[in-house]
Amino acid sequence: MCIEANLFLEGDVKQALEAAAESETSDTGKSVLAQLKENMEIAENERIPVCQDTGMAVVFLDVGQDVHFTGGDISEAVNEGVRQGYTEGYLRKSVVSDPIERVNTGDNTPAVIHFDIVPGDKVRITVAPKGFGSENMSRIFMLKPADGIEGVKQAVIDTALEAGPNACPPFVIGVGIGGDFEKCAILAKRALTRSIARDSSEAADVTDSSSAARPAYADTLEDELLARINETGLGPAGLGGKNTALSVNVETFPTHIAGLPVAVCICCHVNRHKVRII
Amino acid sequence: MKDNKQIKLKLPLSKEGAALLRAGDTVLLTGVVYAARDAAHKRMTELINEAESKGSDPAGGLPFPVQGAAVYYMGPSPAPPGKVIGSAGPTTSGRMDKYTPKLLDMGLTVMIGKGRRSDAVNEAIVRNGCVYLAAVGGAGALLAKCIKSSELIAYEDLGAEAVRRLYVEDFPAIVVTDSRGECLYDR
Numbered sequence: 001m002c003i004e005a006n007l008f009l010e011g012d013v014k015q016a017l018e019a020a021a022e023s024e025t026s027d028t029g030k031s032v033l034a035q036l037k038e039n040m041e042i043a044e045n046e047r048i049p050v051c052q053d054t055g056m057a058v059v060f061l062d063v064g065q066d067v068h069f070t071g072g073d074i075s076e077a078v079n080e081g082v083r084q085g086y087t088e089g090y091l092r093k094s095v096v097s098d099p100i101e102r103v104n105t106g107d108n109t110p111a112v113i114h115f116d117i118v119p120g121d122k123v124r125i126t127v128a129p130k131g132f133g134s135e136n137m138s139r140i141f142m143l144k145p146a147d148g149i150e151g152v153k154q155a156v157i158d159t160a161l162e163a164g165p166n167a168c169p170p171f172v173i174g175v176g177i178g179g180d181f182e183k184c185a186i187l188a189k190r191a192l193t194r195s196i197a198r199d200s201s202e203a204a205d206v207t208d209s210s211s212a213a214r215p216a217y218a219d220t221l222e223d224e225l226l227a228r229i230n231e232t233g234l235g236p237a238g239l240g241g242k243n244t245a246l247s248v249n250v251e252t253f254p255t256h257i258a259g260l261p262v263a264v265c266i267c268c269h270v271n272r273h274k275v276r277i278i
Numbered sequence: 279m280k281d282n283k284q285i286k287l288k289l290p291l292s293k294e295g296a297a298l299l300r301a302g303d304t305v306l307l308t309g310v311v312y313a314a315r316d317a318a319h320k321r322m323t324e325l326i327n328e329a330e331s332k333g334s335d336p337a338g339g340l341p342f343p344v345q346g347a348a349v350y351y352m353g354p355s356p357a358p359p360g361k362v363i364g365s366a367g368p369t370t371s372g373r374m375d376k377y378t379p380k381l382l383d384m385g386l387t388v389m390i391g392k393g394r395r396s397d398a399v400n401e402a403i404v405r406n407g408c409v410y411l412a413a414v415g416g417a418g419a420l421l422a423k424c425i426k427s428s429e430l431i432a433y434e435d436l437g438a439e440a441v442r443r444l445y446v447e448d449f450p451a452i453v454v455t456d457s458r459g460e461c462l463y464d465r
Contacts, residue, residue: 028452031304032414035450039420043365052355052365052418052438090364092355092438102317104437133370133392133415165463166370166393168415237392237414238463239452270416 001127002057002085005272006049009040012197013172013246013271020170020236020243029241033170036236036269051270054091055129057082057111060190064120075113083107094132114186126193128273134171134266137163140185143260149217152177152262153225159264160229160245165238168268171245172196173229176263178255187251188265193273196247215252222248246271286448290346291388293407299453301460305411306448311348311390312341313442315369318433319377326380337384341432341441345385352390353438354428355418363428363444365418368392371410375399382406390451394463403455410455412462424449 009017017040021033043050059078069077086093086108095109096102118124139162141155156175163171176187225248235241246269255261285299289309299305314322318341325339337344351371355364371391378389379402387408392415395403403410413421424446432441454462 028302035414035417035420039414039417042423043419046361046419048358048361048419048422049355049365050419051416052353052367053369054355054365090356090358092353092364094353094438104439106437136370164394165412165415166372168392237412239412240465268416 001125001274001276002054002082002091002129003089005127005129005274006054006089006091007047008044009050009270010195010273012195013269014040016196016246017170017269020246024236024241024243026235026239026241028239029236029243032236032239032241033243049091050272051131051268052092053094053131053133054086054108055131055272056095056135057086057108058128058130058189059111059113060116060124060126060128060193061113062116062118062124062126064122065117066121067123075110078111078113079109082109082111114190122277124275124277126273126275128189128193130189131268131270134163134167134268137167138188138263138265140181141262141264142181143262145258145260147260149221151260153221153228155262156225156248156264157228157232159266161232161234163266164234167266168270169234169238169245170236170243170269172267172269172271173225173245173248174265174267175225175248175250176265177250177252177261179253179261180256180259181261183253184261184263185265187253188263191249191251192265192267192271193275194249196249196271218250218252222250225250289348289388289446291348291409292346293387293457296387296407296409297457299409299456301453301456301462302465303453305451305453307348307390307411307451308447308449309348309445311350311388311444311446311449313350313352313354313366313428313444315351315353315439316373317436317439318441319374321433321436323377323380326384342443344381346387347385348388348390349381349386350390350444351392354422354442355438357428361422363422363425366422366425367418368413368415368421371395378402382408395455400455400459400461403457404459407457409453409457411451412454413449413451421449
């Protein structure tokens with residue numbers, strides 16, 4: 001799954017890039033999007049990663065409560081998969097064993113694993129390798145309730161503008177609203193794994209027990225944010241144009257009377273995720 | 279952007295050559311570039327500081343001659359069998375800002391990466407008549423096709439962050455900061 005995610009972009013991302021290439025009006029923007037499209041084709045045909053930053057492996061495991069794992073440590077099993085995938089797939093090993101001492105682990109482990117216990121007897125595995133050019137530009141804001149939806153919008157737009165050319169636009173932007181400090185961050189990351197094609201059934205599919213029922217304002221908020229971010233003119237590669245973001249995906253959760261946490265997770269156009277249910 | 283040109287550029291680039299480039303020009307680079315990113319920059323800077331404190335040549339211990347060189351902020355994915363290199367697109371240049379002014383003062387002429395630079399780097403670009411170019415971030419598979427040879431020349435223990443000598447042909451990039459300090463991202 002690590003290999004597939006890094007070599008083949010999902011259809012929704014491909015379609016969004018193609019639509020962006022058609023709608024772009026800036027010459028530089030057109031040229032950048034043409035390069036990205038060609039890059040995608042070369043990656044598929046020649047089996048080399050779309051981007052050299054094949055990411056830190058983020059894995060969401062939604063485990064049915066009737067499932068019982070036997071024969072070993074499930075986290076170690078995930079890490080063994082990452083180890084094999086990154087080695088056999090000629091993917092870059094980008095993980096260091098300690099944030100200060102910084103010695104490369106040599107096999108891209110450990111993965112960041114998020115476990116969620118859900119009803120049922122299946123395990124849903126989502127592998128989402130995350131590059132750090134964009135991860136470094138992600139932000140968390142602990143807003144005041146009085147800041148309201150306008151405060152949320154401003155936080156997302158400011159983050160996208162600050163990310164600018166560093167984070168390889170056109171972006172896919174995951175926004176987590178509510179919960180607490182860490183919950184909003186996980187919602188934002190998880191929002192990136194949702195299909196970016198606007199299709200409510202797909203959205204519902206990913207809205208699992210960890211996020212709330214989708215509020216009525218969510219679709220409008222996503223559309224407005226996408227439009228306003230594209231109006232900034234930052235454009236592909238930050239060199240000007242109308243395609244700064246391909247999608248804004250919002251997830252929400254109940255929060256405390258005193259708070260309005262907002263996490264904005266920026267992802268470049270190489271928004272990689274593979275899902276398998278076993 | 280109408281005044282901007284597409285230019286075939288041979289490396290190494292002289293300071294006179296660098297002075298002719300303008301922010302927004304698109305270039306196709308042919309010649310040698312050195313791939314070095316975070317960890318290699320840190321190590322090179324430690325060597326420079328150590329040499330300076332001993333009064334010896336600061337460039338003496340470096341893995342490549344900095345004078346006149348082009349550096350590419352890039353750590354590739356491993357080369358699959360039969361390929362020169364794996365995916366090989368630019369990384370965010372801003373992380374190298376802390377180390378860069380010193381290297382520019384020592385003669386580094388061309389930098390290739392993506393994203394904004396610090397004021398200190400921009401000042402050093404103008405002071406030394408250098409250029410900062412951007413390649414398209416996320417186009418690693420496409421850019422790899424322009425890399426015709428790759429030789430690991432130092433710091434093998436750093437893995438993807440080791441220093442590599444690359445020969446590139448018609449490698450596409452755009453001038454972000456020219457030698458006068460004009461920056462394309464500010465437009």
